[in-house]
Amino acid sequence: MGTFESDWSRWRRPRPTPAEQRRDVLVAVGALACGLVLLVLVNSVGAFAFGSAPSLAEQFLWAAALCAPLAVRRRFPVAVLMVVSVVFIVAQARHIGDNNTPGFALFLAFYTVGARQPNRTVARWARIGVIVLMAGWLGVSLVEVILEPRPDFEDAAGPFDPFVALILVNIVVNVVYFFIAWLVGNMAWLSARRQAQLEHQADELRRSQEQNTHGAIVAERLRIARDLHDVVAHHVSVMGVQAGAARRALDKNPELARTALQTVEETARTAIGELRGLLGVLRAELAEDAEQPTPTPGLDQLSELLSSARAAGIEVTHGVYGDPRPVPEGVALSAYRVVQEALTNVVKHAGARTADVRVRYLDSALEIEVTDDGRGHAGRPERGGFGLVGMRERVAVHGGELEAGPRRDAGYRVRASLPVPAGPRENS
Structure with a gap:
């Protein structure tokens, strides 16, 4: 579990487990495999859709550069986000055919910072920095599109100018994209913190129950010892009285002395039996009872x-x-x-x-x-x-x-x- 403070807002999520790290590697490999398949399919369309583009081998390298950092995204969330963001921009500038794999890699890296970065201030500003960076890249891309010669959109029937509509679509899509990634990442962080709180509270409750049970058992044993103390004290008192009577009557009345000694013997056996049972059950050192003795009920x-x-x-x-x-x-x-x-x-x-x-x-x-x-x-x-x-x-x-x-x-x-x-x- 993470480090607990009195204020749970300062909670720090623990480092990823080996199982989580293995899953990250599998996610990276799976994303790369899907990216390669999409690149092959997209490039099969050819220049009909995308015009000039880098070679397929170069596109494979850009896809690998985007997916490989995801293998350590939970161990180094901010670093992975920075690397993926830079590679994303460069890959888009090179006009690789597939936009789905870069979008997925950026979304997952952005989400992971919100879900896993221990320092919440760093997590917040790192994501803001990426949003600003992407907004700048989007602005540059839109300016390039606007400066290019406009084709004649004869079939455009909407209320907006086609270029205005293009700008609005890109802005809306990116706002929704980053908003969802931010929201889901924060929700994952809060969910993990609530789970840690529940586990911490359950552990405290378990320890409290164990302490209460132990305290109740000890209190009951103290009460048993207190009650039997009166019984044993009574037996010892009887033995003392009878032994004194036997000593005084030993020379004058042997029969009376014999009867007194027999009583001492029987009382001693009873007291020893009760003490043996008491010591067999009680294993803790019991404090002396300072209360006034009360009559023993029967x-x-x-x-x-x-x-x-x-x-x-x-x-x-x-x-x-x-x-x-x-x-x-x-x-x-x-x-x-x-x-x-x-x-x-x-x-x-x-x-x-x-x-x-x-x-x-x-x-x-x-x-x-x-x-x-x-x-x-x-x-x-x-x-x-x-x-x-x-x-x-x-x-x-x-x-x-x-x-x-x-x-x-x-x-x-x-x-x-x-x-x-x-x-x-x-x-x-």
Whole structure:
């Protein structure tokens, strides 16, 4: 891409690519081939139409001199225009038979300066200079025609004198010729600049989206770490209290000391398991949280989430299946957050009227399921949205699984399975 400035009017078009340079060579070769064919056909008419003219070999050389510079027109647009303009005038002065090839070469060179010249001031004045040069040549040619003896145009029936009409035709044709070449060249430049703007904006948008996604993931991981910090701190506190009790009771009451040490062991295992899951998911260094600790929500606070959803107009049903039992606080916290995010999506995106929240106590897992009767995919953010990322990471901390997707009939379902380790557990 070109060099970008705050002001896009100062944008500079990049140099031509190798593919563009190869196309320029092909254009030059094609123009020369067509020019040679036209020269042969025109010269076949003979003096009947053109009178005296240079030899065919010389005309071939002039055609080659006009077309060859086009092979580097995008690399050196101004230089090519100057060369083609001079050769054009000399070739016309020599009265070569074909006027189409010189006209095409001059038009393409003139257009290329407007479309490719990086310095717009140079592009403008170079084209103005060529227009002045061609206007001078046209004036000289018309004066020569006027000074020549006039033939008797007996069949002329128009309102203008034939010589006046000839002058007007030449002026109109040249004005239209250079106006179109100027206009098309400027349009090509503006089109390339708009394309560069769009690509630049798309690249900035992509980087912004990547930064936002990364920031959201980091923020979610910080929230996970903050929540689990309370759980781990609680376990460590319990271990300290129980270890102190065991030390004091070791000589007087060995059985009490044994029970305290068993509690320390179980609490340590739970804390280590949660720390292992946390360190496996979080790979970035997390800053210390300076906020005041807040009570850790759990399954007991689900009723508050249900009340909030009902206040938003959703008919929410709640069911508990299996034998309720205490689960680790980290598991209870993650279950709470999954329900919270799922109900938030129901309220914000699903357009649902009803939702169903189910908590299942299985033999070795706690299962949370939230369903609704909304729009399914149409009511959810795009795949990989921040809400799903947060739920998946929370569940992954505990080695669980998360399923989220549209239901077969209607609506959406979020189901999380959180393993619950065997043995005594802390109350949630």
